[in-house]
Amino acid sequence: MNKETEQVLAELEQIVVERQDWLFRFAYMRIGIREDAEDVVQEALLSVFRRLREKTHVDSVEQYVIRAVSNACTDYFRRKPLQMVTLDEANGLAVSEGDRQIHEEFVRINRMLDSLPTEQAELVRLKCYDDLTFRQIAELQDIPEATAKSRYRYAIMHIQQMLKKKGE
Amino acid sequence: MNNIEDIEQMLKPQCEFKASKRLKADVMAKAREEAEPRRSVRLWPWVAAACVAGVIMMLLMPPKTTSEEKPLIAAKAEPAPATEVKQAESKPEAEPVIASVEAPKPRKAVSRQVVKEEPVEESVQMSEETRLALMMASLNEDAPQPEEINTEEEIRQLRKRGERLISVCEMIIIE
Numbered sequence: 361m362n363k364e365t366e367q368v369l370a371e372l373e374q375i376v377v378e379r380q381d382w383l384f385r386f387a388y389m390r391i392g393i394r395e396d397a398e399d400v401v402q403e404a405l406l407s408v409f410r411r412l413r414e415k416t417h418v419d420s421v422e423q424y425v426i427r428a429v430s431n432a433c434t435d436y437f438r439r440k441p442l443q444m445v446t447l448d449e450a451n452g453l454a455v456s457e458g459d460r461q462i463h464e465e466f467v468r469i470n471r472m473l474d475s476l477p478t479e480q481a482e483l484v485r486l487k488c489y490d491d492l493t494f495r496q497i498a499e500l501q502d503i504p505e506a507t508a509k510s511r512y513r514y515a516i517m518h519i520q521q522m523l524k525k526k527g528e
Numbered sequence: 529m530n531n532i533e534d535i536e537q538m539l540k541p542q543c544e545f546k547a548s549k550r551l552k553a554d555v556m557a558k559a560r561e562e563a564e565p566r567r568s569v570r571l572w573p574w575v576a577a578a579c580v581a582g583v584i585m586m587l588l589m590p591p592k593t594t595s596e597e598k599p600l601i602a603a604k605a606e607p608a609p610a611t612e613v614k615q616a617e618s619k620p621e622a623e624p625v626i627a628s629v630e631a632p633k634p635r636k637a638v639s640r641q642v643v644k645e646e647p648v649e650e651s652v653q654m655s656e657e658t659r660l661a662l663m664m665a666s667l668n669e670d671a672p673q674p675e676e677i678n679t680e681e682e683i684r685q686l687r688k689r690g691e692r693l694i695s696v697c698e699m700i701i702i703e
């Protein structure tokens with residue numbers, strides 16, 4: 361193995377150490393299954409490694425990693441035939457004791473975003489849960505930043521109304 | 529309650545997400561695997577070498593059909609080294625040049641002359657006469673037969689008899 365490859369491997373290791381938990385959370389909040397979420401993260405990280413090895417120009421490695429995991433999630437849902445499960449059913453799914461907390465979190469967030477259109481729900485996840493800026497969201501979704509902001513506002517207003525209704 | 533800030537706060541993560549320890553190990557192992565040259569590429573030169581060796585073996589192996597012809601070739605080939613050996617052996621013993629040159633040539637010439645040329649008949653006739661003369665000489669002689677020779681005296685007599693026979697032959701040839 362040559363020196364360049366060793367350098368790329370070291371760079372990848374650094375990305376894995378710094379970002380693996382964030383990437384896992386990103387994937388898990390969309391997929392809801394630990395094994396599948398970790399497979400998606402692994403796929404995304406390997407694509408980053410390939411890109412680094414090919415010396416393809418990347419403006420921001422961080423942004424590329426986010427896009428890679430987002431695309432990997434989209435591909436996952438394309439490959440796997442979508443199984444419609446209600447949130448109550450999902451809540452009752454057997455999960456290991458260690459994953460119970462994150463599974464409840466998954467159900468809680470999805471319950472809040474359940475009534476929103478898909479694009480708006482994804483935008484709220486990216487903004488609130490994944491803590492991305494509007495610029496990052498706009499780049500990731502290939503939409504203007506203003507559109508991202510307005511969609512987010514609509515989504516929050518919708519959730520607000522929903523919570524008000526529930527409170528009444 | 530239910531302000532935008534509150535809602536945003538509600539939508540933020542409430543617990544810690546930890547990826548498995550094996551995730552890092554798996555990613556690094558797969559990345560290393562991809563970085564190393566593939567096994568097929570490493571094996572390729574050996575496969576090529578094996579193919580070349582196979583072709584060379586096939587070229588060097590004699591075909592099955594010639595296996596029956598082998599003895600014939602060997603039989604034809606044997607006399608040549610034998611003559612060479614004989615010539616080589618005769619060289620150091622006798623006079624080198626004469627022995628090597630004269631020995632094989634007359635044999636060939638005689639064999640051809642005997643078959644084709646007219647003097648062959650004369651030689652045959654003479655040999656007939658010689659044979660008769662030899663028979664006559666041997667009948668007239670009192671000397672013992674070769675099987676009966678036991679002493680030096682008998683050998684001497686036999687030698688005289690031979691000389692006599694040769695002189696008779698020479699006389700016949702001259703005639």
